Amino acid sequence: xxxxxxxxxxxxxxxxxxxxxxxxxxxxxxxxxxxxxxxxxxxxxxxxxxxxxxxxxxxxxxxxxxxxxxxxxxxxxxxxxxxxxxxxxxxxxxxxxxxxxxxxxxxxxxxxxxxxxxxxxxxxxxxxxxxxxxxxxxxxxxxxxxxxxxxxxxxxxxxxxxxxxxxxxxxxxxxxxxxxxxxxxxxxxxxxxxxxxxxxxxxxxxxxxxxxxxxxxxxxxxxxxxxxxxxxxxxxxxxxxxxxxxxxxxxxxxxxxxxxxxxxxxxxxxxxxxxxxxxxxxxxxxxxxxxxxxxxxxxxxxxxxxxxxxxxxxxxxxxxxxxxxxxxxxxxxxxxxxxxxxxxxxxxxxxxxxxxxxxxxxxxxxxxxxx
Numbered sequence: 109x110x111x112x113x114x115x116x117x118x119x120x121x122x123x124x125x126x127x128x129x130x131x132x133x134x135x136x137x138x139x140x141x142x143x144x145x146x147x148x149x150x151x152x153x154x155x156x157x158x159x160x161x162x163x164x165x166x167x168x169x170x171x172x173x174x175x176x177x178x179x180x181x182x183x184x185x186x187x188x189x190x191x192x193x194x195x196x197x198x199x200x201x202x203x204x205x206x207x208x209x210x211x212x213x214x215x216x217x218x219x220x221x222x223x224x225x226x227x228x229x230x231x232x233x234x235x236x237x238x239x240x241x242x243x244x245x246x247x248x249x250x251x252x253x254x255x256x257x258x259x260x261x262x263x264x265x266x267x268x269x270x271x272x273x274x275x276x277x278x279x280x281x282x283x284x285x286x287x288x289x290x291x292x293x294x295x296x297x298x299x300x301x302x303x304x305x306x307x308x309x310x311x312x313x314x315x316x317x318x319x320x321x322x323x324x325x326x327x328x329x330x331x332x333x334x335x336x337x338x339x340x341x342x343x344x345x346x347x348x349x350x351x352x353x354x355x356x357x358x359x360x361x362x363x364x365x366x367x368x369x370x371x372x373x374x375x376x377x378x379x380x381x382x383x384x385x386x387x388x389x390x391x392x393x394x395x396x397x398x399x400x401x402x403x404x405x406x407x408x409x410x411x412x413x414x415x416x417x418x419x420x421x422x423x424x425x426x427x428x429x430x431x432x433x434x435x436x437x438x439x440x441x442x443x444x445x446x447x448x449x450x451x452x453x454x455x456x457x458x459x460x461x462x463x464x465x466x467x468x469x470x471x472x473x474x475x476x477x478x479x
Contacts, residue, residue, distance in 0.1 A: 109433040110140045112176025114169045115147040118183045118407075120391030122150025122414030125180040125201070127422050128161035130429070135162030139433045142172050151418040173197075178437075180429060182421065183408055184211055193218040198437050200429065202226055202241075205452055206353045206466035207380040215453045221437050225425070226378075227351045227460055228450035235350060236446070237428075239286055240420035242375075244410040246290030246346065249373045250279065250298065252409075253342040256371045256395060256402050263402060264369030266341045269299030276301050280336045282328070282357055282382060283346035284311045287375050291344050292323055303336050328357065338365040345374035347382035351452075351462030358383040360398070368400035377405040441478055448474045 111134060113126050124147045126134075131141045141163040145155060155165050166172045173179060173192035181201035185193075187210070193199075195218060203224035205212045215222045225237040235242075250268075257263035257277070270276035279295040281288045284306030292315065295302045302323040306312055312325040326332040337343055337358060343366070347354045354376040363372065363385050376382040377389075385398040389405045391412060396403050410417040428447055432440040441448045451459045457472040458464040464471035 109436075110142065110175055110177045111429070111433060112172045112179050113141065113143045113147055113163075114172055114179065114181060114189075115144040116150075116182055116411075117186050117189060118390075118411070121183055121408050121411040123182040123411050123418045123421065124148040124151050124153060124414075125182050125422070125425070126429075127153065127419060128157045128163075130422050130426050131158055131161040131163045133426065134430065134433060137430065137434065140164070142166050142176055144169055144172050148418075151414045153418075178429075178432060180425075182418075183411075184208065190214045190218075193220050195219045196221065198223070198432065200225070200425070200432070202378075203452055204378045205460075205463045206351060207378065209467055212453070212458070212463070212467060212469075216456050216458070219456045220453060221451070221455075222453040223437075223447065223450045224351070224452045224460070225450070227452060227462075228428070228446055229350060230446050237421070237424050240424060241410045241417065242286035242348075243290050244413060244417055244420065245375050246287035247294045248409050248412065249287070249291050249344045249346075249375050250294040250300075250342070252404055253279070253344065253371045253373045254298065256404060257341060257369070261402075262369065262397075263371060264341065264367060268295065268342070277341040278303070278339050279342045279344065280340035281305065281344045281346055282333075283348065283376070284308065284315050284325075285346060285348055287346035287348070288344070289315060289318070291346060291375075292319065295342075296322055300342075303340075305332060305336060333358065334362055334365065337362040340366060341370055343370070343372045343383075345372070345376045345382040345386070347376050348379065349462065351460050351466075353380040353466045354382040356382060356384045360384045363401055364399045366399075366401050369402070371402045371404065373404045375409065378407050381405060438478060441474065448478075454478070
C-alpha cells in the first residue's frame with residue numbers, strides 16, 4: 109500500500125502522523141511511504157531521517173494525496189485540503205465529525221473511507237488512540253490554566269499552590285475520564301484544592317481511592333455544579349461522549365457567577381465543548397473573555413508539545429496502520445472490531461451512530477456497508 113503523510117495545516121500544529129521508526133517498519137513490510145517536505149520538523153524530525161528510514165519526500169500535498177491510497181494525519185483536514193480527496197481513499201486521523209458538518213459532507217460526497225482515531229474503541233470501552241492525547245491534554249490544561257491566572261495574562265493573580273498563610277487556588281474539573289483524572293493529578297501535585305465532578309459513582313470511587321481522599325469528588329446535581337463553579341479559580345471541562353457532541357454541562361449563568369479573572373479551559377472543545385460559553389480557539393489566538401472570565405479552548409492542545417505527542421500517538425496508531433496496509437481496509441475492518449468501531453464514513457454513508465445522531469443524519473452500521 110502507498111501511505112501518505114502530509115504536513116499538518118491546522119494553526120500551530122507541529123505533530124506529525126508517523127516517525128522514522130514507523131516508516132522503517134512499514135517499508136520493511138513492503139509498503140511505500142510518502143512524506144511531505146517539512147512534515148516532521150515541528151516534532152524535531154528532519155526530512156533526512158524519514159529518507160534514511162525509506163520514505164520518499166514530496167514537495168507538495170497535491171501530489172502526495174493523488175498518489176497515496178491511505179492518508180495518515182494527526183488532525184482533521186481543513187477546507188483547503190478537501191479538494192485533494194478522491195473516491196475510495198482511506199483517511200486515518202482525528203476527525204471529530206460530530207462538530208464538523210462541512211467536513212462530514214465532503215467525506216460523504218467524495219466517498220472517502222474515514223476512520224477516526226477518537227472513535228476506535230475496545231470491547232471494554234477503552235479508546236486506545238485517544239488515551240495518550242487525553243493524558244497530555246489533561247495535564248496541560250492545569251499548566252495552561254495556571255499561566256492565565258497570572259496577573260500579567262489578565263488573570264486574577266492566584267497561585268494554585270498558595271503559600272503559607274494564603275489559601276490555595278481551587279481547580280474544578282467536570283468529567284472524571286482520562287482528561288479529568290490527569291488534570292486532577294497535576295492540579296493536586298501543584299498544591300491546588302481539587303474538586304472533580306462526574307456522573308458515574310463507580311468512577312468517583314475509583315478516583316477517590318486513587319487520590320487517597322486528597323480531592324473532593326461530587327455528582328453533577330445542579331447545586332453541586334453551581335457551587336463548585338462559583339468558587340473555582342480554574343474550571344476544566346473534560347466531558348467526553350465518544351463520537352458525539354459533548355453535552356453543555358456548564359451554563360453561562362454558572363460562568364457569570366465566577367470571580368473576574370478566573371479561567372476556563374474546555375478540553376472538550378473538539379467535540380463542541382461542555383461549557384455553554386465555549387467556542388473554538390487556536391494556538392495563535394488561544395483565549396477570549398466572556399463576563400470577565402478568561403476562556404481557553406484550543407482544539408489541538410497536545411500540538412503545543414509536539415515531540416512528546418508525536419511519539420505517544422504513533423506508538424498506538426502503528427498497529428492499526430500496519431493491519432490496514434497489510435490486508436486492505438475492508439479486511440482490516442472485518443478482522444478488528446476495535447478498528448471497525450472507528451469507521452465514520454464509507455462509500456458515501458455515515459457509519460458511526462453518535463456522529464449521525466449529532467448531525468441529524470442517517471446511519472448505516474459498519475457490518476452492513478462492509479457486507
